Amino acid sequence: MTSTLNRPPVESPSPRASRTPKKAPMSMKHRLSALDVKASPYLYIAPFFILFAIVGLFPLVYTFVVSLYDWHLLKGQGEFVGLGNFTAVLGDRFFWNSLFNTVSIFFLSSIPQLTAAVIIAAVLDQNLRGKTFWRMSVLLPYVVTPVAVAMIFSNVFGEEYGLINNILESFGIDPIMWRNETLPSHIAIATMVNWRWTGYNALILLAAMQSVPRDIHESAALDGAGALRRFFSITLPSIRPTMIFVIITATIGGLQIFTEPRLFDPVTAGGSQRQFQTTVLYLWEMAFFRQNFGKASAIAWLLFLLIVIFGVINFLLSRSIATAEGRGAKARAQRRLLKVRQREARDAVKRGAATSAVTLPAPGPANPTDPPAPTAERGNR
Secondary structure: OOOOOOOOOOOOOOHHHHOOOOOOOOOHHHHHHHHHHHHHHHHHHHHHHHHHHHHHHHHHHHHHHHHOEOOEOOOEOOOEOOOHHHHHHHOOHHHHHHHHHHHHHHHHHHHHHHHHHHHHHHHHOOOOOOHHHHHHHOOHHHHOOHHHHHHHHHHHOOOOOOHHHHHHHHOOOOOOOOOOOHHHHHHHHHHHHHHHHHHHHHHHHHHHHHOOOHHHHHHHHHOOOOHHHHHHHHHHHHOHHHHHHHHHHHHHHHHOOOHHHHHHOOOOOOOOOOOOOOHHHHHHHHHHOOOEHHHHHHHHHHHHHHHHHHHHHHHHHHHHHHHHHHOOHHHHHHHHHHHHHHHHHHHHHHHHHHHHHOOOOOOOOOOOOOOOOOOHHHHHO
């Protein structure tokens, strides 16, 4: 018998030895691939933020810095005046006149423009013949340059030989002084803005309307909802984000209007009595005619704050209106669709039951001369 005392002790495996072997270090190719996955999204969006910082953020900050100085176009930076330029602008009656003209033209252009855009988009959303032609046609005014639009409408709204005044004179109505009166000049400029931007906004709203599921409209129609009911209860609440976008962009463009009033009367650039001089026109006059960059920068910042205020108000109003109109509209439409499907299922069950309940006639003899089959009564006998 062999003794086990002289045997060497068996070493137990250490915990480190029982572990799995370490992974091999990543190659440079794998490291670059992992870095690409992590960093590529930021690199893709970096050009936008860089461009925004250069074109948008830096001019905004620099304009505010200029507004704090008595800055002249030729002399350059003057002494620090703080908020003195803002105080001087707010006490200038010409600034308030330009602000009134801007808001007046904005309301005369934005409300009819957006209303017409919604109506045109709803019409183009139907199955029309040549719908591609009509959709391209509504975009043509946007393609035309503002200079050409201003030249055309300047002749249309001419005081002596204008088209509209000639039509009014044919009916015995006195001609309207489109350039010398405040309200007529605002209407003329707003007409130019509406003619150019209505089709553009209509196509944006049309794209949103076409993304609304047709099943909801069909179920609502089967449930008895008319076209207007479906439009206000389904379509408008469904395109609410697009409506908010269109309203905000129309607000920004309407309050920054410059080309149309500038070209409506190129001689005076705002009217002989500033009856249609907008805030941007007044800013342009202050910067390049009076050469006061400090006050012009203050006007620009006040206009920026005005646009922000109007944008927030429009956003809140449009959101509340759309929410009030569409509260439960989608749920009601889904319930209608569920009812229609349940009704179809019940009808299918009834048709199947009626088919199984029909009794087939007993088969007659193959040959008329054959005797009839014996009945159960004969068999019992």
